Amino acid sequence: MTGLAAEDITLVDLVDRVLNKGVVLTGDVTLSVADVDLVYVGLRVLLASAGTLDRLERER
Amino acid sequence: MIRLYAFVDGLRLLPHGLRSSRMHGLDAVVGAAPGSDDRVQAALVHGRVVESLREQADAVLPVRLGEDFVDDAALEAAVAPRAHALQERLEEVRGCVEVGLRVVGDVLPTGEGPRDGASYMRMRLAPLRLRNALEESLHAPLERRAKAARVAPFGSAPLMLEASYLVSEGAVDDFAGEAVDLASAWPRLSVTCTGPWAPYSFAEADA
Numbered sequence: 173m174t175g176l177a178a179e180d181i182t183l184v185d186l187v188d189r190v191l192n193k194g195v196v197l198t199g200d201v202t203l204s205v206a207d208v209d210l211v212y213v214g215l216r217v218l219l220a221s222a223g224t225l226d227r228l229e230r231e232r
Numbered sequence: 233m234i235r236l237y238a239f240v241d242g243l244r245l246l247p248h249g250l251r252s253s254r255m256h257g258l259d260a261v262v263g264a265a266p267g268s269d270d271r272v273q274a275a276l277v278h279g280r281v282v283e284s285l286r287e288q289a290d291a292v293l294p295v296r297l298g299e300d301f302v303d304d305a306a307l308e309a310a311v312a313p314r315a316h317a318l319q320e321r322l323e324e325v326r327g328c329v330e331v332g333l334r335v336v337g338d339v340l341p342t343g344e345g346p347r348d349g350a351s352y353m354r355m356r357l358a359p360l361r362l363r364n365a366l367e368e369s370l371h372a373p374l375e376r377r378a379k380a381a382r383v384a385p386f387g388s389a390p391l392m393l394e395a396s397y398l399v400s401e402g403a404v405d406d407f408a409g410e411a412v413d414l415a416s417a418w419p420r421l422s423v424t425c426t427g428p429w430a431p432y433s434f435a436e437a438d439a
Contacts, residue, residue, distance in 0.1 A: 185332045185426040186279040187272060193432035194282075194296035195239070195318065197310040 233265035236299040236307060237281050239318055242290030247281050255308045256315035261285060262307065265300045286430040291326040293318060294430040321435060328379060328398050329428035331407055335366055335393040337421035359389045366393045370414050377407055382433045392421065396433035404428050
């Protein structure tokens with residue numbers, strides 16, 4: 173894992189927790205569902221590319 | 233509008249600009265809700281606040297981003313029906329942190345498509361077999377070491393396993409050490425342990 177990728181994954185993990193986990197009192201989130209989906213899709217892409225980077229690194 | 237960040241117990245230091253409000257036997261950490269801002273940025277700010285609370289409190293129950301209320305009275309009204317359950321959760325996570333685990337990897341050799349029906353079925357089965365093996369030989373030993381664990385349902389490759397573990401604060405190094413040891417059995421996969429985090433995944437009983 174490159175240093176950058178590991179750092180990215182840590183950020184992904186933090187944002188994933190903040191958006192998707194924790195106590196929910198109202199269910200009335202400020203972020204619209206579309207916004208969250210967009211952020212989430214972006215994070216998935218980031219995560220996938222981090223995995224790809226890692227594989228390329230090993231195959232080099 | 234006020235924004236709710238977490239419920240805490242034994243807080244030693246409040247992050248700058250926030251205040252603690254006592255209600256129904258719980259200490260709620262709140263601050264002025266920022267206006268519309270960049271979504272990812274808002275998530276990072278929220279996350280950093282909660283992590284600093286984790287460092288400064290005996291127990292912290294993180295709240296998901298976006299729990300905003302008109303005023304303290306509105307917040308109190310929302311807390312009232314859940315107060316007992318929240319107190320129980322807060323006790324469950326006292327002295328504990330969350331460790332995240334992600335396993336990412338490709339299952340199949342690249343560039344090889346299925347030649348026939350049988351090889352197509354084998355290709356479809358490969359990720360499920362890998363997932364089962366990871367649950368048995370990586371997740372299960374970690375779960376035994378943790379106070380509690382949550383596993384995300386399997387979606388699709390390359391994200392093979394995503395789990396969170398509730399671990400005593402003093403046991404994080406040993407736990408991570410075991411994760412690294414176990415991961416060495418999977419040299420082709422990328423196994424990442426992150427944390428310690430505030431116990432987000434254990435904040436709701438049925439999360």
